[in-house]
Amino acid sequence: MRAAALPLLPPLLLLLAARPAGAAARFDPTWESLDARELPAWFDQAKFGIFIHWGVYSVPSFGSEWFWWYWQKEKIPKFVDFMKENYPPDFKYEDFGPLFKAKFFDANQWADIFQASGAKYIVLTSKHHEGFTLCGSKYSWNWNAVDEGPNRDIVKELELAIRNRTDLRFGLYYSLFEWFHPLFLDDEFSSFHKRQFPDFKMLPELYDLVNKYQPDVLWADGDGGAPDSYWNSTGFLAWLYNESPVRDTVVTNDRWGAGSICKHGGYYTCSDRYNPGHLLPHKWENCMTIDKFSWGYRRNAGISDYLTIEELVKQLVQTISCGGNLLMNIGPTQDGIISPIFEERLRQMGTWLKVNGEAIYETHPWRSQNDTVNPDVWYTSKPQKKLVYAIFLKWPVSGQLFLGQPTATMGATEVKLLGHGQPLNWTSLKQHGLTVELPHLTPHQMPCDWGWVLALTNVI
DSSP states (O other): OOOOOOOOOOOHHHHHHOOOOOOOOOOOOSSSHHTOOOOOHHHHHHOOOEOOSSSGGTOOEEEEHHHHHIISOOOHHHHHHHHHSSSSSSOOOOGGGGGOOOOTTTTHHHHHHHHHOOOEEEEEEETTTTTBBOOTTTTTSSSSTSSSOOOOHHHHHHHHHHHHHSEEEEEEEESSOOTTTTHHHHHHHHHTOOOOHIIIIIIHHHHHHHHHHOOOOEEEEEETOOOOOTHHHHHHHHHHHHHHHTTTTTEEOSSSTTTTEEEEEESSSSSOOOSSSOSSSOOEEEEEEESSOOOOOOTTTTTGGGHHHHHHHHHHHHHHHTTTTEEHHHHHHOOOOOOOOHHHHHHHHHHHHHGGGGGGOOBBSOSSSBOOSSSSSEEEEGGTEEEEEESSSOOOSSSSSEEESSOOOTTTOOEEEETTSOOOEEESSSSSSSEEOOOOOGGGGOOOOSSSEEEOOOOO
């Protein structure tokens, strides 16, 4: 870690903007008050977002974005050997910084790919556990993308491209702690009785990040084993919800200190790749990776290490049916290229959503998430339109789809295949459920691949 300047924490009052008269009730810096905040509606309606892990770890691009930790702290043999075989003996992790050039990074190109994916929001790693920020930061002196490497404000470039070229919401990930920052290590040694790192580094940087880039998603991570009281998470969130420029639109997650995950905050993430398969009483998000083993780009990844489009559609369908959002991660190369396999997966998802997005965006969980007769069928609904969507992941060879949950009414129920449009014939089963006669289509006539949707009107 490069030596960090230690500016004094600016007075909180300098960061606050006066609320207009008649504004919504203020939130106290307590979990009881903060947890009562209603999540802005746009987030549940959006359903699908793109996570982007990009940083200095994209230079070695070997094994994991945790490269520095695995090499220097845990000394895992394959990481130690990789460095011995490819770099001089005195090479330090900080020496990767100047090599992070982002030579081919084109924010407009990224924005166009994200728009084509069908996603409704993105979350970019403004700073991972290595401490390198993708924006200029006086609190990360000489260890940020403006002072070193690209010499560009990556966050600002992508923010402008997203907001000017797409209808996506712009979000930022921020790691609270840093593996090897001397102030954090000293605080940790004191069992977090000292609070040098949050007071002089994390908090002023985070306030600055929100004020400067105004993210609609603030995705906290990396508590370093410290409680939320060490991070002053409740104090910061009270400012975020009461006074910040994004107070009315911002959503946050649940990673604000040891013990807060799946318990406090905005929406719950609970764990990486969390996909419970059943309905939860609280809004949640499944953050997962196309690369099964890493969030950052890996040069040593094989084709079988990437989830197929069929697997990704299944993840999306399961997640949305159970009331969650899907945050699907890609890892760009050190040059700023979204590799062809990531781009293909994103565009494939967008192709599927162009046909079936009606069953995903702005939907609600139905009374049954998964069919009891056919496990490859998942449900969503739009109650105000009296619509239930049955999303099936395997096209039956018989041409008949059996649904065990919906109860249809003769003369009122209508069944259509999204992308096809014509009403389909159906028959009721004895007690509940129905059999749908699917249309006989050639491969070229199929509305899409990888999964299909029946729109059921007036079923219970």
